[in-house]
Amino acid sequence: MNTRAYDVVVIGSGAGGGAVASGLAPLARGGYRILVVEQGARLRDEEFTGKEAEMADALYEDGGGFLTADGAMTLAFGRVWGGSTVVYTGTSLVAPKRVIDGWRVPGLTHADVERRSRKFMDENGVHFLEPDLLNENNRLFVEGCEKAGFRAEQFPLNLRGCKGSSLCNLGCPNQAKQGTHRVQLPAALADGVEAVTRAEALRIDGTRVILRVSAPAPGEKGEPSEWAPGEYVVSAKVIVAAGGSIGTTALLLRSGLGPSLPRLGAGFTCHPAHILVAEHGRPITNDVGHPKSFFLDRAAEDGYVLETCMYFPFITAKNLTGFGAPHATLMRAFPRLQMILVLACDKAVPQNRISVDADGKAVVRYAFTKETVASLVKATRAAARIFFAAGALRVHAPSADPPLLERAEAGAIDARVSERHFRTGRISVSAAHLMGGCGMGSSAADSVTDSWGRVHGRPGLFVADSSLFPDSLEINPYLTVMAVADRAAERIREDAGALLGAPGSAR
Amino acid sequence: MLLDPVRATFRAIAATVVPEASALDDGGWGALEALVEKTLEPRPASVKRQLVLFIRTIEHLPRLRWGRGFSALTPDERTRFLSGLERAPSLLLRRGFWGLRTLVFLGYYARPEAAAAIGYRAEARGWEARRA
Numbered sequence: 001m002n003t004r005a006y007d008v009v010v011i012g013s014g015a016g017g018g019a020v021a022s023g024l025a026p027l028a029r030g031g032y033r034i035l036v037v038e039q040g041a042r043l044r045d046e047e048f049t050g051k052e053a054e055m056a057d058a059l060y061e062d063g064g065g066f067l068t069a070d071g072a073m074t075l076a077f078g079r080v081w082g083g084s085t086v087v088y089t090g091t092s093l094v095a096p097k098r099v100i101d102g103w104r105v106p107g108l109t110h111a112d113v114e115r116r117s118r119k120f121m122d123e124n125g126v127h128f129l130e131p132d133l134l135n136e137n138n139r140l141f142v143e144g145c146e147k148a149g150f151r152a153e154q155f156p157l158n159l160r161g162c163k164g165s166s167l168c169n170l171g172c173p174n175q176a177k178q179g180t181h182r183v184q185l186p187a188a189l190a191d192g193v194e195a196v197t198r199a200e201a202l203r204i205d206g207t208r209v210i211l212r213v214s215a216p217a218p219g220e221k222g223e224p225s226e227w228a229p230g231e232y233v234v235s236a237k238v239i240v241a242a243g244g245s246i247g248t249t250a251l252l253l254r255s256g257l258g259p260s261l262p263r264l265g266a267g268f269t270c271h272p273a274h275i276l277v278a279e280h281g282r283p284i285t286n287d288v289g290h291p292k293s294f295f296l297d298r299a300a301e302d303g304y305v306l307e308t309c310m311y312f313p314f315i316t317a318k319n320l321t322g323f324g325a326p327h328a329t330l331m332r333a334f335p336r337l338q339m340i341l342v343l344a345c346d347k348a349v350p351q352n353r354i355s356v357d358a359d360g361k362a363v364v365r366y367a368f369t370k371e372t373v374a375s376l377v378k379a380t381r382a383a384a385r386i387f388f389a390a391g392a393l394r395v396h397a398p399s400a401d402p403p404l405l406e407r408a409e410a411g412a413i414d415a416r417v418s419e420r421h422f423r424t425g426r427i428s429v430s431a432a433h434l435m436g437g438c439g440m441g442s443s444a445a446d447s448v449t450d451s452w453g454r455v456h457g458r459p460g461l462f463v464a465d466s467s468l469f470p471d472s473l474e475i476n477p478y479l480t481v482m483a484v485a486d487r488a489a490e491r492i493r494e495d496a497g498a499l500l501g502a503p504g505s506a507r
Numbered sequence: 508m509l510l511d512p513v514r515a516t517f518r519a520i521a522a523t524v525v526p527e528a529s530a531l532d533d534g535g536w537g538a539l540e541a542l543v544e545k546t547l548e549p550r551p552a553s554v555k556r557q558l559v560l561f562i563r564t565i566e567h568l569p570r571l572r573w574g575r576g577f578s579a580l581t582p583d584e585r586t587r588f589l590s591g592l593e594r595a596p597s598l599l600l601r602r603g604f605w606g607l608r609t610l611v612f613l614g615y616y617a618r619p620e621a622a623a624a625i626g627y628r629a630e631a632r633g634w635e636a637r638r639a
Contacts, residue, residue, distance in 0.1 A: 048631075049631075050629060050630065050631055051619070052617045052622070053542055053545075053546075053613065053617035057545075057546075062549075063546060065546075065609075070598065070602070071598075071602040071605075071606065072598070072602065133634065162633075163631070163632060163633035163634060163635060164633030164634040164637075165629060165630065165631050165632070165633040166629045166633065167629055167631065173631035174631060174633075283626075285637070287627055287628055287629040288628070288629065288633055288634060288636075288637045289633070289634065312622075312627070312629070313616035313617070313621065313622045313625060313627050314612055314613050314616040314617040316616075317612035317615075317616045318609050318612050318613070322593070323523070323524040323525070323589065323593070323608050324523060324524065324526060324586050324589075325526055327524075327525075328525055328526055328527060331616070331625050332625050332626075334625040334626045334627050335626040335627075335628075423594075423601070424598065424601075424602075425598045425600075425601030425602040425605055426593055426594065426601050426605065428605070
């Protein structure tokens with residue numbers, strides 16, 4: 001077995017791991033050894049081809065097809081250097097005050113989350129997209145919202161030099177999106193933080209992390225690992241788990257922490273989503289331009305958020321209900337399609353949780369509550385109104401049967417779109433905002449960590465990702481992930497003397 | 508290859524799920540099936556076995572109603588049978604069909620030829636290419 005010694009090991013390189021690496025860079029400059037571990041590969045710029053199947057394989061866990069235990073929902077999360085910040089659309093929202101207040105985490109204030117979020121917004125070049133770069137898919141959403149009596153808001157985006165490829169979810173081919181792989185991680189590496197990719201954290205054993213480093217498969221994208229293939233025991237005085245809601249929770253469960261942390265795995269939420277599609281009578285610009293420039297926030301009032309979106313042929317096909325001639329007809333209308341993503345703000349409930357199977361693989365049990373289904377249906381009705389108000393000829397709504405609503409039915413949306421047609425296994429539901437599993441709180445009785453991400457009873461073990469959220473965030477989560485991760489980094493920096501001793505002792 | 512023992516049924520299902528697939532030549536079918544096989548490759552052996560079993564079940568179940576296997580049904584009969592699976596009371600059957608149709612959509616629409624045929628034109632140069 002190979003051995004290595006570090007002061008701090010950060011497991012994960014996404015929004016959480018990248019923010020921690022950046023926050024700990026001053027320690028690296030001061031002589032501490034800090035390692036970032038990433039299960040996925042580091043892709044070369046020219047490997048971002050925008051080709052749907054090959055990029056999904058290269059960037060997502062299970063190619064984007066990770067399923068909940070009953071197979072009723074697909075969960076998408078990144079497995080690559082930069083984590084999910086490589087595959088999001090760069091939407092940069094600060095957490096709402098009512099949500100952070102509602103979490104009731106002792107020591108966590110909205111003002112602190114906001115301050116840290118704004119720091120990362122500055123760092124990541126967040127701004128509103130210039131009007132001449134907005135496509136018709138987005139303009140029609142704004143127009144439809146206005147006519148239907150809703151107020152669309154523009155997303156702040158973390159882009160530099162966006163060319164409008166529309167390929168954000170397959171990794172930007174122009175390196176415009178300012179994910180951790182473009183901003184925080186390169187800066188941290190320049191300051192002396194080290195990294196190992198293609199390295200899976202198998203378990204944590206006290207102050208040691210057991211890693212398995214793999215070689216690239218033939219033809220696989222990405223650089224080889226920085227370390228030779230094999231198993232490693234890496235000792236560390238501080239370990240930061242930042243592998244995302246599912247990855248971190250599964251890692252801690254595999255490491256035997258379940259019995260001492262009864263809330264480990266609990267509180268999973270994910271913003272279950274449908275992709276809604278409408279056909280216009282003329283081609284619109286949809287597969288060019290940034291795909292997600294506007295949103296409608298009805299989270300507080302109705303438990304849903306609508307976002308503009310544009311997906312690729314396979315993902316679009318998968319998310320349309322049905323098959324055969326009607327499905328194919330809609331697919332052939334691709335240049336005339338407008339799309340809206342509807343997201344439900346689900347709440348943490350006891351039955352929705354993360355566990356591991358006998359092989360240590362993550363298992364996500366998720367049941368749609370009556371309230372979540374009601375939110376999806378309300379969101380679908382609102383989206384249908386917006387589509388028709390924008391001039392669409394017909395709307396595909398998963399929770400309608402048959403799913404295609406013609407313009408003549410625009411007055412009957414409430415009757416046609418209904419909870420009774422929400423039938424799992426028939427309609428496609430997917431989620432990409434995976435949260436909870438290691439929630440923050442005051443003690444092991446109600447949570448896994450304190451408000452700084454420190455695991456209860458384990459002073460050298462931190463969590464720094466979306467698994468910390470004790471309930472749904474109700475917005476796109478990456479900035480809040482960075483904010484809570486920044487808190488973990490600050491705690492480690494401030495306690496460095498006690499946690500790490502003098503620089504150089506890990507060598 | 509995983510699909511070898513059930514290839515005829517798989518193609519009959521695929522051509523029902525995406526009618527345009529019936530016009531594919533050998534190269535097109537090869538590309539479609541290669542994408543499906545590649546996706547299934549890292550999946551657990553149990554999942555692969557279940558898929559093959561499910562395709563075999565689809566082949567034989569129609570005998571109860573039509574006296575013929577799925578591959579020998581008319582296009583309308585095939586559609587009616589698969590619609591029954593899609594709306595089955597059992598989540599297991601609905602989920603099985605959903606997974607199978609997802610694989611067919613992947614194999615068919617993730618091919619660049621199919622994407623181009625439906626008018627999908629996204630590319631890295633974005634606006635620059637579209638406004639040229």
